[in-house]
Amino acid sequence: MNKGRYGQHGGQYMPEVVMEEMKKIEKTFYECIEDESFIKEYKDLLKNYVNRPSLLYYAKNISEDLGGAKVYLKREDLNHTGAHKINNVIGQALIAKKLGKTRLIAETGAGQHGVATATIAALFGMECEIFMGKEDTDRQALNVYRMKLLGAKVNAVREGTETLKDAVNATIRELAGRFDDTFYVLGSAVGPHPYPAMVKYFQSVISKEAKKQILEVEGKLPKAVLACVGGGSNAIGMFADFIEEKDVRLIGCEAAGLGIETGKHAATITTGEVGIFHGMKSYFVQDSQGQIAPVYSISAGLDYPGIGPEHSYLHETKRAEYVPVTDEESVQAFEYLAKKEGIICAVESSFALSKALEIAKEYRPEDSIIVCLSGRGDKDVAAIARYRGENIDE
Amino acid sequence: MNRIEEALKDKKSFIGYITAGHPTIDISEKVIYKMVEAGTDLIEIGIPFSDPNAEGEVIHNANIKALKNGMKIEKAFDLVETVRKKVNVPIVFLTYCNPVFKYGYDEFFKKCKEVGADGIIVPDLPFEERDEMKVFADKYGIIMITLVPPVSKNRIEMLAKDAKGFAYLVSSMGLAGVRKKFPDGVKEFAKFVKENTNIPILIGFGIENEEQIKEMSEISDGIILDSAIVNIIEESGEEAPEKVFKFIKEIKNTIA
Numbered sequence: 001m002n003k004g005r006y007g008q009h010g011g012q013y014m015p016e017v018v019m020e021e022m023k024k025i026e027k028t029f030y031e032c033i034e035d036e037s038f039i040k041e042y043k044d045l046l047k048n049y050v051n052r053p054s055l056l057y058y059a060k061n062i063s064e065d066l067g068g069a070k071v072y073l074k075r076e077d078l079n080h081t082g083a084h085k086i087n088n089v090i091g092q093a094l095i096a097k098k099l100g101k102t103r104l105i106a107e108t109g110a111g112q113h114g115v116a117t118a119t120i121a122a123l124f125g126m127e128c129e130i131f132m133g134k135e136d137t138d139r140q141a142l143n144v145y146r147m148k149l150l151g152a153k154v155n156a157v158r159e160g161t162e163t164l165k166d167a168v169n170a171t172i173r174e175l176a177g178r179f180d181d182t183f184y185v186l187g188s189a190v191g192p193h194p195y196p197a198m199v200k201y202f203q204s205v206i207s208k209e210a211k212k213q214i215l216e217v218e219g220k221l222p223k224a225v226l227a228c229v230g231g232g233s234n235a236i237g238m239f240a241d242f243i244e245e246k247d248v249r250l251i252g253c254e255a256a257g258l259g260i261e262t263g264k265h266a267a268t269i270t271t272g273e274v275g276i277f278h279g280m281k282s283y284f285v286q287d288s289q290g291q292i293a294p295v296y297s298i299s300a301g302l303d304y305p306g307i308g309p310e311h312s313y314l315h316e317t318k319r320a321e322y323v324p325v326t327d328e329e330s331v332q333a334f335e336y337l338a339k340k341e342g343i344i345c346a347v348e349s350s351f352a353l354s355k356a357l358e359i360a361k362e363y364r365p366e367d368s369i370i371v372c373l374s375g376r377g378d379k380d381v382a383a384i385a386r387y388r389g390e391n392i393d394e
Numbered sequence: 395m396n397r398i399e400e401a402l403k404d405k406k407s408f409i410g411y412i413t414a415g416h417p418t419i420d421i422s423e424k425v426i427y428k429m430v431e432a433g434t435d436l437i438e439i440g441i442p443f444s445d446p447n448a449e450g451e452v453i454h455n456a457n458i459k460a461l462k463n464g465m466k467i468e469k470a471f472d473l474v475e476t477v478r479k480k481v482n483v484p485i486v487f488l489t490y491c492n493p494v495f496k497y498g499y500d501e502f503f504k505k506c507k508e509v510g511a512d513g514i515i516v517p518d519l520p521f522e523e524r525d526e527m528k529v530f531a532d533k534y535g536i537i538m539i540t541l542v543p544p545v546s547k548n549r550i551e552m553l554a555k556d557a558k559g560f561a562y563l564v565s566s567m568g569l570a571g572v573r574k575k576f577p578d579g580v581k582e583f584a585k586f587v588k589e590n591t592n593i594p595i596l597i598g599f600g601i602e603n604e605e606q607i608k609e610m611s612e613i614s615d616g617i618i619l620d621s622a623i624v625n626i627i628e629e630s631g632e633e634a635p636e637k638v639f640k641f642i643k644e645i646k647n648t649i650a
Contacts, residue, residue, distance in 0.1 A: 011523055013491055015448045016553070017543035017564060019520045159454060160445065169447040176448070276491035276518070277445065289466055290496030291444040 004193025006313035012192040014172075014279045021179045026194040028098050033201060038094065045090050046205065049123070050080050052087075054206075056213035056370070061340045062357070069223060069363035071356060072370045074210045076234065077345055081119050083112035083375030084206060084234045089185055091202035093120040096183030103127040103178075106185040107171040109136055109164035109230065110301035110348065111143025112375050113187030118152035128152040131170040133163035136300045143379050161294045164230070164304045168278055188231025189308030192279030196236075196308050203237025210370055211241045218368050224249035224359060227372040228351040229322065230266065230302035232311045234374035239320060249321065251359070252311060253351040255297035256324030266295035268307040269315050269322035282309040298327040298387060299380075301348040329354040331387055334377065346375030347384065397512050398484045398537055398559035401435055402594040406649045407616030408433065409560075409596055410623050410642060411488065413440040413456040414473055415465030417631065422473060424635040425627060430481045432642035435616070436560075437481075438515065441470045441489035448490075448517035450600075452621040456628065467497055471509045478510035486513035486539060486559075491527075499530040506536045513537035513559050521553060542595075544583045554590035561587055563597045563614065584613040604648055611649035619645070 004010050004026075012022055032038040046052040055075040063070045076084035089106075096104060104121045105128075108114030114130040121128030130147055134156040137144050147154050160166040168191075175184045189199040207225070214222055225242055227235035229252035242248045257265030265271070272283040277292055285293045285305040297303040307322075314320035330347060333354035338344050345353065349372070356371040363369065377384075385392045395403075410429050414422050426437055440446075442457035442465050449457070474485055487506065494502050494516065506514065514536055519527060524538060531538050540557035542550055543564040554561055565580060580597075587595050597610045598618030610617050626641055627634040 012520060013518050013523055014520055015517050015543075016520045016541045017545065019522065020545045020549055159451075160458070165445065169445055172447050273496075276495050278447075279518075284492070286492065286496065288496070290493035291461060292492070293444075 004197065006310045007316060008274070009280065009282045009309035009312040010193055010196060011281050012279060013276050013281065014192045015176055017176050018179065021175070022192055024099060025095065028095055029194050029198050032095055032098060042091055042094055046087065050086050050090070051078065052205065053209040053213070054078050056210055056217070058217070059341050062337070063360070065340060066357060066360045068360035068365070069367040069369045070365065071360055072214065072222070072368055073343070073373045074206060074238065074370055075373055076206060077349070077373050077376035081112070081116045082378065083116065083346065084203060084237060084372070085113040085116040085187060086119065087205055087237070088187070088199050088202040088233060089113070089116040089120050092183070092185045092198060093124055093126070096185070097124065099183060101181055101183040103129070103182045104185050105129045105131065105171055105174050105182055106187060107164065107167035108132050108187060109167065109303055110299065110346070111136070111140040111147070111379060112301065112346070114152070114154070115143050115146050115150070117185045118147040118150035121152060122150045129174070130154045131157055131167045131174065133161070133167050134158045135162040136164065136167070139383060140300055140379055163300065165292065188233040188304070189236040189310065190231040190278060190280060190282070190306060196280070196310055199233050200236045200240055200310065203233055204240035206234065206237035206372060207239060207241035210238070214368060214370060221245055221248050222368045222370050223363050224251055224369045225372070226251040226253060226352040226356045226369065228253045228302060228348045228374060229307060229311060230255065230304045230348070231306065232308040234372050236308060236310055238372040239314070243314070243319065250314065250319060251355060252320055252322045253325045253355045254322055255299060255302035255351060256326045257296045257298070259326055260324055264296040265324070266297045266303050266305065267324040268305065269311070270324045272307070277306060280309045282312045283307050298330065298383065299347045299351070301346070302351065323355055325351045325354045327387070331384060333357060334384060343373070344377040344381065345373050346377050347380040349374045396537060396559060398436065398486070399593055401484050402560055402596070402615060406611050407435040407594065407596060408642065408645055408649060409436045409438060409598070409616065409618040410434045411438040411440060411618065411620035412627065413442055413453060413460050413624060414470040415442060415460035415463055416456040416624065416627060417459055418463060419465070419469055419473060421627065421632070421634055423477060425638050426477050427480065428635040428639040429642055430483055432639045433646040434483060434642055436484045436486060438486050438488050438618070438620070439470065439474065441467055441487055441493055443490040443493055446490060450621055452624050452628070456624045467493055471505050474511050475509040484512040485510065486515060487511055488515040488517070491516055491518050494527065499527055503530045503534040503536050507534040511536065513539050515539045515541065515562065517541065521556070542587055544580070547586065550587060551590050554587050557591055557593055560593055561591055561595045562618065563587055563595055565597050565599045565601065565610065581613050607645055607648050617649065
């Protein structure tokens with residue numbers, strides 16, 4: 001496989017003006033991951049700042065209630081800043097430092113990636129600017145304020161659908177105008193090479209730990225690992241070390257919104273077609289003219305019309321399954337987890353949890369499945385309340 | 395020598411851009427005739443895309459407006475087919491990878507040839523990825539215009555040597571949209587590109603006022619205006635053809 005290609009997917013479809021920068025990032029990334037001192041610094045930060053390894057929690061109440069496989073939760077929500085995003089941001093910010101950059105920019109949907117980027121910028125003493133769709137700044141006001149507290153400037157993007165896709169457009173524009181001192185910290189496993197490869201590398205810590213942990217407690221591999229998929233960063237991290245383990249099912253859960261049939265969804269693999277956008281060839285929700293379609297999800301983090309190129313490849317080669325989960329199904333799973341285990345997870349994570357609850361019953365009590373709990377749900381509590389018809393002050 | 399190089403040789407040329415279907419296809423057609431009448435040497439026609447992330451706000455909004463008004467790729471081909479009956483200037487499409495990919499590379503470039511388009515500019519298709527599209531463009535004799543931004547000399551050399559039609563010099567870092575001032579070194583940049591290619595070099599991206607037009611045309615074989623024209627169309631509605639005509643007439647006098 002060519003570097004940066006996953007079958008037909010991937011590539012570097014970017015404006016000419018940023019190509020030299022892409023080459024520099026690519027070269028530096030591959031040098032860094034061969035450099036022991038870089039890896040040591042990265043691992044030290046994961047351990048001492050992020051609080052890794054994250055727990056592999058056995059959800060006993062749920063497992064007993066369902067009467068099927070043991071359900072384990074990979075607790076990325078317990079990381080510093082409350083989501084898996086920080087794993088990747090630390091890695092990319094270290095690369096930015098190697099490149100001599102002093103300013104980080106990033107797109108964000110739900111705000112978790114923005115918060116992680118603002119956090120590391122504060123830690124490293126770097127300037128930080130976040131681009132976020134106007135609609136997302138409204139529905140994720142708490143995270144916007146967190147970013148500001150951390151010293152970042154937050155730009156509300158008022159074009160297109162005013163969501164994640166438009167935030168990516170705005171960040172690409174910003175990069176094209178200023179890369180002497182600026183590094184684009186991309187938050188998902190999408191974009192031009194080397195971003196999907198970098199994000200996978202830095203997020204693969206999730207599956208490396210999970211594999212070791214499950215072997216320790218169960219003495220065998222799980223039957224399945226599940227994760228939610230927007231662009232797919234936590235999913236590629238959860239899958240990474242299991243891809244070669246052919247007996248482990250890899251299941252990515254897409255946002256089916258109000259239902260696939262309503263057209264109000266963000267289920268890229270289920271409904272999308274191959275296209276070229278945001279620097280990569282991959283699957284996109286688009287119309288017959290190749291115009292990128294507006295997408296919808298209750299979760300701002302999954303509200304993206306594309307998916308990472310490696311996921312498209314895993315889908316085409318049938319190594320991974322991608323299934324649609326509706327808003328209602330995810331909210332039910334969200335509430336169920338809170339009541340049964342006392343864990344309020346990110347609404348994104350509850351998409352994966354919903355499918356896990358369904359398939360757990362297909363297995364026996366000596367089997368296990370692992371769900372990536374990609375983030376915590378503080379940011380989503382008000383949105384879930386609204387969804388259930390209750391208005392609360394945040 | 396192809397039609398584009400032929401049209402731009404041995405003079406100071408002017409290239410103008412419009413977004414097809416902005417605000418309507420009818421106005422686009424009328425504007426094109428007036429652009430040619432005013433002396434435009436090559437016309438760039440944007441096929442709108444939902445997410446033109448290499449453009450500034452003005453062209454982005456024009457793209458969205460055109461799409462809202464029902465603009466389709468097929469209608470852009472119809473537009474070129476219609477105007478080609480009356481005008482001889484080279485016509486170059488500007489659009490993004492995805493509309494072309496979705497239409498089908500072979501079908502798209504076959505259609506370009508049929509309607510009389512001469513070239514294409516694809517801002518999100520860099521040198522490294524262009525072969526997959528170029529094979530089909532070459533098959534039908536459609537020229538892929540190379541954008542040359544002010545980056546490293548090695549890269550400029552690589553881009554310029556491969557360029558056909560004209561080399562589209564990006565005046566400064568960043569993307570389309572008007573700018574107050576150009577960075578130092580643009581003169582040296584233009585000179586370096588000139589030394590590395592035999593085709594006309596034209597400067598675009600963010601040129602707006604007379605002073606900039608003069609300055610840029612002196613160091614190149616001509617200039618390209620995009621946002622400035624789209625702005626006039628946006629503000630003038632039905633009067634756009636006349637207003638654009640006057641604007642271009644003045645520019646032609648300035649650079650002559």
